[in-house]
Amino acid sequence: MATPLSGRLGPQIGRRVWLAASLATPLTLAMGRTPVGGHLRWDLPWQLSGLDPHSPYDFASALFAPAVFDSLYDLDGQGRPYPSLAVDAPVASNGGLMIRLRSGLQTSRARSLSAREVVHSLQRAKSAGNRWLGALGEPTLVPGDPLAVRFSTSNSRLLTQRLASPLAAIASRQSTAIRPDGTGSFRVSGVGRQLVLVRNLRAARGSAFLERMSIRSVADLRQSLKSFESGSTDIGWLGAGLYKARSQSIKFQLPSPAWVVLRTGKDAGAWGAPGAAQLLSNAVPAAQLGAWGVRREFSPNEQTRWGGYATTILVPRNEPQLLGIAQSVAGALSTAMAPLTVDTTANIAAKRQRRDYSLMLDVVRNPRFLGGTAEALYAADGARLTRAGSAATKNEYELTRLLRLGVLGELEFRGATIPSMHGISQPAMGDWWLAPSKP
Amino acid sequence: MLHAGRRIADAHESPITPYPTEMNEKITTPRGSRKPMGRPSGRKATGRASSPVGVAATLMLLASPVSADCRTGTATAQLSCELALKLKSLPGKSLLNASSSPEHNATSKIATELQSELAKRLNAQPAPRMMSVDEATRERGYAQVIQLSPVLDRRGLTLRADVYPRRTVWDRVLGPAKTIASYEAFRRRDPHLRQFLTAIALTASPPVGLNIKLNGPVSLACGSAPIESTAGRLSEPTLRSELQIAVVERHQIRLFALQGKTLTRLASVPWKRLSGVRGTPFRQPLTVATLSDGLLRVGTSDRSDGLDLSSKLEVLKRYPDLLPVGAKHCAKLSFPGLVGPQPCESRALRKGQRPQDALASLQLTDDDGTVSELMVGRDSVTHVAIVAHNGRELFRLTNTGAALALGDLNGDGNAELVSSANTQLPIEDALTVSRNESGKATLVYQVPFPSGVQAIASCPTQGDRQAAILVASGGRLWRLH
Numbered sequence: 034m035a036t037p038l039s040g041r042l043g044p045q046i047g048r049r050v051w052l053a054a055s056l057a058t059p060l061t062l063a064m065g066r067t068p069v070g071g072h073l074r075w076d077l078p079w080q081l082s083g084l085d086p087h088s089p090y091d092f093a094s095a096l097f098a099p100a101v102f103d104s105l106y107d108l109d110g111q112g113r114p115y116p117s118l119a120v121d122a123p124v125a126s127n128g129g130l131m132i133r134l135r136s137g138l139q140t141s142r143a144r145s146l147s148a149r150e151v152v153h154s155l156q157r158a159k160s161a162g163n164r165w166l167g168a169l170g171e172p173t174l175v176p177g178d179p180l181a182v183r184f185s186t187s188n189s190r191l192l193t194q195r196l197a198s199p200l201a202a203i204a205s206r207q208s209t210a211i212r213p214d215g216t217g218s219f220r221v222s223g224v225g226r227q228l229v230l231v232r233n234l235r236a237a238r239g240s241a242f243l244e245r246m247s248i249r250s251v252a253d254l255r256q257s258l259k260s261f262e263s264g265s266t267d268i269g270w271l272g273a274g275l276y277k278a279r280s281q282s283i284k285f286q287l288p289s290p291a292w293v294v295l296r297t298g299k300d301a302g303a304w305g306a307p308g309a310a311q312l313l314s315n316a317v318p319a320a321q322l323g324a325w326g327v328r329r330e331f332s333p334n335e336q337t338r339w340g341g342y343a344t345t346i347l348v349p350r351n352e353p354q355l356l357g358i359a360q361s362v363a364g365a366l367s368t369a370m371a372p373l374t375v376d377t378t379a380n381i382a383a384k385r386q387r388r389d390y391s392l393m394l395d396v397v398r399n400p401r402f403l404g405g406t407a408e409a410l411y412a413a414d415g416a417r418l419t420r421a422g423s424a425a426t427k428n429e430y431e432l433t434r435l436l437r438l439g440v441l442g443e444l445e446f447r448g449a450t451i452p453s454m455h456g457i458s459q460p461a462m463g464d465w466w467l468a469p470s471k472p
Numbered sequence: 473m474l475h476a477g478r479r480i481a482d483a484h485e486s487p488i489t490p491y492p493t494e495m496n497e498k499i500t501t502p503r504g505s506r507k508p509m510g511r512p513s514g515r516k517a518t519g520r521a522s523s524p525v526g527v528a529a530t531l532m533l534l535a536s537p538v539s540a541d542c543r544t545g546t547a548t549a550q551l552s553c554e555l556a557l558k559l560k561s562l563p564g565k566s567l568l569n570a571s572s573s574p575e576h577n578a579t580s581k582i583a584t585e586l587q588s589e590l591a592k593r594l595n596a597q598p599a600p601r602m603m604s605v606d607e608a609t610r611e612r613g614y615a616q617v618i619q620l621s622p623v624l625d626r627r628g629l630t631l632r633a634d635v636y637p638r639r640t641v642w643d644r645v646l647g648p649a650k651t652i653a654s655y656e657a658f659r660r661r662d663p664h665l666r667q668f669l670t671a672i673a674l675t676a677s678p679p680v681g682l683n684i685k686l687n688g689p690v691s692l693a694c695g696s697a698p699i700e701s702t703a704g705r706l707s708e709p710t711l712r713s714e715l716q717i718a719v720v721e722r723h724q725i726r727l728f729a730l731q732g733k734t735l736t737r738l739a740s741v742p743w744k745r746l747s748g749v750r751g752t753p754f755r756q757p758l759t760v761a762t763l764s765d766g767l768l769r770v771g772t773s774d775r776s777d778g779l780d781l782s783s784k785l786e787v788l789k790r791y792p793d794l795l796p797v798g799a800k801h802c803a804k805l806s807f808p809g810l811v812g813p814q815p816c817e818s819r820a821l822r823k824g825q826r827p828q829d830a831l832a833s834l835q836l837t838d839d840d841g842t843v844s845e846l847m848v849g850r851d852s853v854t855h856v857a858i859v860a861h862n863g864r865e866l867f868r869l870t871n872t873g874a875a876l877a878l879g880d881l882n883g884d885g886n887a888e889l890v891s892s893a894n895t896q897l898p899i900e901d902a903l904t905v906s907r908n909e910s911g912k913a914t915l916v917y918q919v920p921f922p923s924g925v926q927a928i929a930s931c932p933t934q935g936d937r938q939a940a941i942l943v944a945s946g947g948r949l950w951r952l953h
Contacts (some may be wrong), residue, residue, distance in 0.1 A: 120749070135749055138746075234752065234807055237752065
């Protein structure tokens with residue numbers, strides 16, 4: 034069986050999809066400088082009611098939070114951490130490690146960033162479900178140094194790798210999902226039906242080239258493709274048009290930021306046993322998933338079908354793409370004896386917490402550090418990862434054999450854009466940036 | 473052409489030298505003349521004219537301040553004036569003898585000019601012909617010989633004057649002539665001196681790769697080697713062939729000496745040792761660097777401080793939140809570029825200024841001897857590069873790339889603009905040299921750089937060759953003449 038392991042567990046290029054090359058990335062190919070200005074419009078079949086950089090289950094945050102927030106470290110193309118908001122590599126301190134924040138940093142809402150924000154953000158990230166941050170020990174303030182944070186771990190590599198995760202982003206203490214406040218290249222000026230990102234002139238790693246991005250939440254994928262085809266938007270999500278490809282559009286594909294998973298809950302009965310969810314997931318044909326932007330690079334030839342009572346697959350409300358995936362899954366797994374339907378809920382977080390469902394389709398963000406796949410999936414399942422070392426060598430489909438969730442595949446970040454949008458089609462440059470070639 | 477009455481004097485890319493504002497003079501006393509000064513070694517002081525004259529001249533020269541009266545006029549007039557002030561207390565009549573460098577026939581003309589200028593100001597007589605020192609010191613009727621040794625190169629005029637006592641037959645038997653005082657001074661090339669130099673044709677040459685690997689260069693600077701690093705006595709090296717190159721990368725600054733095709737690393741320093749990361753850097757770094765006589769002025773949008781660095785890359789001066797531009801100015805970051813240049817002390821942004829995303833400068837000497845700077849800046853929105861002098865536009869080049877340099881490549885006193893192409897595709901990139909013709913930019917030549925031009929620097933003119941242009945492209949450094 035071909036496994037999609039290689040290159041997945043390790044970091045991939047361009048985590049910061051909206052960002053240009055970092056301070057550590059040589060970015061000197063441009064002869065004229067990258068043009069600045071412009072307004073990018075985009076219709077997306079995902080809910081945009083808020084941005085929470087620490088939420089492990091929110092796809093919109095997986096896409097856009099890295100544009101608004103930075104982490105203490107970032108990873109280069111080879112997966113090596115380098116300081117981003119941190120001033121340098123961690124230094125040994127009292128048996129642990131100490132990290133200093135760069136001085137003079139301000140969030141997009143002009144709040145100074147200090148060690149307090151670091152501690153607050155990491156604690157918030159951990160309580161949001163990113164249990165893998167617990168391995169670093171509790172971050173503590175260093176008396177007399179307002180920019181220093183101490184960690185009890187003495188493993189510098191572990192610390193920097195995990196702090197480079199977008200899920201360990203640093204936000205101001207006042208930041209909320211509907212009023213996000215970070216140091217990224219954009220600041221959020223509106224959430225809800227439309228997410229509006231405008232250039233952040235206080236960006237810790239450089240302001241965006243674009244002046245503004247407006248991302249509208251639409252009811253289905255067809256609408257997103259149609260609006261791109263007709264020229265009313267600048268990005269086509271998962272394609273270049275609904276009926277035909279927009280003329281001169283350029284396709285792009287970027288590293289996936291999340292997986293779509295099938296959970297089995299308390300109401301699944303015997304089908305709620307560990308491993309059953311992955312068996313069911315494997316039985317969904319990859320071709321059906323591909324149409325909805327879910328990529329699975331192997332075909333397990335699994336013939337399993339849902340064998341429980343007639344039930345529903347629960348999905349979060351107002352997530353059209355996820356709804357479409359759920360319908361495909363229901364179609365693939367249903368039998369005449371045990372039909373599956375799809376239902377939505379506004380209270381997905383509580384139901385997830387209580388496992389109050391038979392089947393649930395959910396999103397789990399990729400934390401993007403070595404071994405992060407196992408950590409993230411185990412944390413999403415609420416299971417305890419005891420042998421992290423061996424788990425790190427397995428792919429996500431094998432890891433979940435012991436879990437009550439199964440990985441359907443990666444949620445793709447692909448589509449098409451207009452030719453004047455510079456950089457989106459050039460991920461080979463080490464990273465990519467989004468800027469108009471003509472402002 | 474530049475506007476009337478203003479000429480460019482030096483091909484440095486924004487040099488800073490001690491010369492423009494002050495005579496860089498050195499008073500040296502020869503080893504044998506220290507005790508007692510001016511006396512031929514092995515002889516007792518006898519009260520001859522040579523000894524008291526030597527002692528008096530040396531003391532007088534050491535004590536004399538540079539006169540402000542001598543800072544106007546042509547370079548030869550200024551040097552003559554300075555020298556006359558230094559030597560006016562010499563007792564008796566002096567013989568003005570001259571020697572010329574074989575490199576330039578023009579030197580003898582300049583020597584003659586200096587002789588006649590000095591003869592007007594001193595109790596001195598020009599020698600009827602160029603004589604050797606031995607010959608000159610034998611001439612009767614003079615208390616001493618002032619031996620003038622002017623050296624003209626494309627940087628300017630170096631004048632050395634050695635004072636020798638008149639020597640009797642007995643003195644000549646005892647040994648060769650010894651100076652009792654020496655005087656050295658330099659003046660930057662001005663329009664008057666330029667007429668003695670031969671014109672150089674501006675032609676494209678194939679780029680020559682230099683033995684250095686670049687790691688994401690963001691700026692280059694090229695300048696002449698500092699005076700201290702040469703032979704010590706200004707009069708000895710007639711044409712200084714050594715250039716210094718500063719390579720400013722995102723994580724370090726490296727300084728090299730360039731002699732022929734050979735680059736020798738002089739110093740390097742990581743940025744983090746020089747300045748912290750700026751709180752709000754630019755996504756694409758914007759860096760300005762100028763190098764002259766060992767002084768590197770550098771600033772980048774990545775770092776919080778602009779810096780003046782020594783030839784050992786030690787910090788001489790910091791400019792918090794500013795980027796030093798040219799010899800005296802600074803610019804301030806204002807997304808997506810820089811505003812200024814303005815005096816470094818001024819903190820206020822000039823209202824209404826459009827940000828520029830590339831800046832370069834070139835020092836020039838006016839007809840009246842004052843030194844000022846030409847600046848070129850590229851508008852970050854229109855991509856028009858405007859070459860200006862004291863805020864007044866000289867010419868402009870449209871659709872310019874973001875790598876810019878100004879240089880007097882052929883030593884004719886007019887600035888050439890060296891620029892990259894305004895493209896996002898490396899394959900389309902090229903180095904373009906344009907010059908000002910009646911206020912309009914005219915293409916001189918273009919050299920393709922299919923790996924993309926990342927940074928450009930123009931070097932000072934050296935000898936009778938076109939000034940070198942340095943280009944960072946494809947991870948290598950290239951030189952064009």
